[in-house]
Amino acid sequence: MQTKKNTKQTGNVLLCVLGTILIVSLIGASVLRNSTARLNASSNQVRAWKEALSAAETGGDIGFAELRMHVGSDPSTWWAGWTPSGTGHGYVSPETTFGSSNLRARTVVETCYFDASGVFHLGSNPDPNANNWYRVRSKGTAPLPNLKRTGMDDALTNDGLTHFAPIGSTAMQDITARSKGNSLLRKIDFQYDHFVATYGPNGDGLNKALITASYAPSFSRRVEQIVEPVTPFFDAAIKSATSFYGLGSAAWIDSYDSRNGPYDPTVKTNPASPYYKDSRHGSVEINSGIATIMGTIYGDVATNGGNVTGKTANVTGTIDNNVPFTLLPYQMPDTSTWAYQPLPTNVTSTKTLAPPSAGTSAAPIYYVFTSIGGALTVNPAVVSGSPVDTYVAIRVTGDISGGNAGVTVNPKVHLKIYFQGNISVKNNNLINQNPSLPNPYAGNLQFYGISPPAGTPQTINLNSGQPATLAATFYAPSADVHENGNPDFIGTVVCKSFYSNGNISWHYDRALNDEGQLLDFRIASYVEDTR
C-alpha cells in the first residue's frame, strides 16, 4: 500500500517560520541601525567635536609658547619652522598632528596693536618703543571615524531653509542659519571644508574655495585669542611689592596721556574735558597690607589683603584690598644682538656719549659702565648731518651715585639704564629733554634695577635739589625707593617698597602702558568662531 504525502502542509510551516524570522529580523535590524546612528551621534561625534576644540586650543598654546620664547631671546631663533602668513604681519605654524585620534592643529599668529583710542590695527606698533600685541587664530581638526552620517534627527533636509548662510546674507545669525538638532552645534565636514567654502580661509568672505577637508568626515573648530604683552609700567603710577607710604600731604598723583598732548593740571578736576578719563589712572598698587595714603590719588588703590590707612578719603577711585600680584626678580636681558661699544667704561666726571649709529629699539647701542659718579650726557647719533632717533642701553655694574651724578637725555635719545648697584642722585640731575625739556616723555629715560642676590638690599634714593621736572621710569622689583624731594614727577616707579613725604605732583603717563621691557605675554581675550 502506498500513501500520498501532503507537501502543502510542509510548505505552509516553512513560510510561517520564514515570515516570523523576517519580522523579527526586520525589527532587530531596525534596532541595530537606529542604535548605531544614535551611538555614532552621542559618542563619536560628541567626542570628535570636543577633541577638535582641544586641538584648536593646543594650536593656540603652540602660538602662545612661541611668543613667550621671544621674551629676552635672540630674534634669530624666533619662528623656527613657521612660514610667513602672506599678510606681511604674521606667521603660520606647521601643521601638528598629535594624540591617539590624530588630531591636527594649525595656528596663525599676527602682529597687531591698539592705538590711543583702543582701535585695533594689524601690523607692528609704529612707536618703536612700544610692545606689540598678537592675534592668535588657531584651527583644530578631529577625524570622525565610521560612516559619513549625521544624527537621526538633524539631517540637512530640503525644507526651504537656509542652512549655510553666505557672506552678506541677511539670514546670517550665527548658528541659527543652519539646520536643526546637532547640526546647529556640530558642523561636520563630510567632503569639503565648509568654513573655507562659505567664509574663506580667514573667515572674512575672501578667497572662498572648495577645499577638501583634511579628514573626511571631520570636525574643525576655530579659536581666536588676543595676546597682550606684560609690560612693567602698566596702568599704575606706583607699584610696590611690600609697603607704601606717601606722598606728602599736599601732593597728588594723577595721570594723562602724552599722545593727546602735554600734561594739563586742570583736566583732573574738569569732567567736561575729553581727556578727563585719562586723568584718573594715577593708581597705586601694593602687594601687601601696608599702605599709608597721604596725598590725593586720582586713581585706584589696590592692596593684597590690606588695611589702607591715612587719607583714604582722598582716593578718587576705588580701594580694592584683594589684588595680589607678583614681582619677579629682574634679570639682565639678552644682549647678544646689541651693538656693544667698549668705551667708555665708567663716568667719574662730566662725560658726553656720542653713539656711532642710531641702533634700534631691539638692538640698541650698548655701553657697560662700572659706575656713574659724574654728569653723563647722551647725544643722538648724527646721520647725514642731522640727529636721528637713537636707541642707547647702558649697563652699570656698580652704583649711580654722587653729588654730581646724573643723566641728561637729549632730544631724539631713547635711553635705558640697567643698574646692578644702587642709585643715589638728586632729582634735578636726571634731565629728560626728549622730545623737549618742558614736555618730556618718561619712556625715553628708563631705569631697570637688576635684582641682587637674595638678602642683598638695593636702594634708590632720589634726593632733593632744585625744583625740576623728573620724567623717567623705574622698574626695580628688588629696590627700596625713597623719594626725598618734591619734583614734578612724570612717569612710574615699580619697586620693592616705596616711601616719600614730599609734596610731589606726580603724573602717570598712560602712553607708558605698552612701553618698557617685555616681561611676558598674557592671553587677554578668547572667542570661538562658531560658524
Added chain:
Amino acid sequence: MRLGISAKTHAFTLIEMMVAMATASAILGVTVTSSIALQRSFNSTDNYLATETQQIRIVDFLARDVRRGLSVVSSVDQQTVQLQIPKYIIQAGDPEAILNPSLIGTPRSPSRAIVSRDYNINYGAAPPSFVEYKVNGASIERWEDGVKTTIASSTDNLLPQTIDTELANTEYTTTSITFKPISVADRSGTIVYATAYLRNRRRPPP
C-alpha cells in the same frame, strides 16, 4: 488489488484541527507578543538614546557659550542661565552692517579698553551679546539677542539645573541634566554632569 484512498480521509479531524489551531494561535501569540515587546524595547532604547543625545547637546551648547563668555548668571531655581558673549560676528542691523552690508557674517576686529587696572578686549560696541537659556514646556531654548533656537525638545521631562560659582577673576558653571525615560518611573541613572569655565576674565553681569 489497489486500495483507493478516499479524499475525505485527507481532512483533519476536529481534534486535529483544534490542536493545530491552538498550537498556531500560541505560536502567533508568542510571535506577536515578542514583536510588540521588542518594538517597545526598541522604542524605549531609541527614546533613551535620543534624549541622552539632547542632554549632551544642551551641556555642549552651554559649555561653548560659557567658555567664550564674559559673565554668567544662573537663576535661583537653576532653570535659567544668562550670559554675555562677545559679538564676534557682524550681524544684520549692526552699525558696521548698516554702513557696509557686505560685512554681515564677517568677524569683527576687537577694540581695547582699560577697566579696573586691566585690559578689556571688546568685540563691537557695548553691550556684548546677551544669551539666555531657559526651559519652555518640553523645550530647552537658547535666546541670543532676541533670536530663539530650540536646542532640545523632549516629552521625557528634560530637567537642566545650572549653578554658577564666581572666583577672583573667573567663574564656572556646574550643570546637571536629568530626564524621565518612558520605560521607568524615575530619573535615577539619567543624570549628565558638566563643568565649564570662562576663558575670559569675568566681567560684571548686565
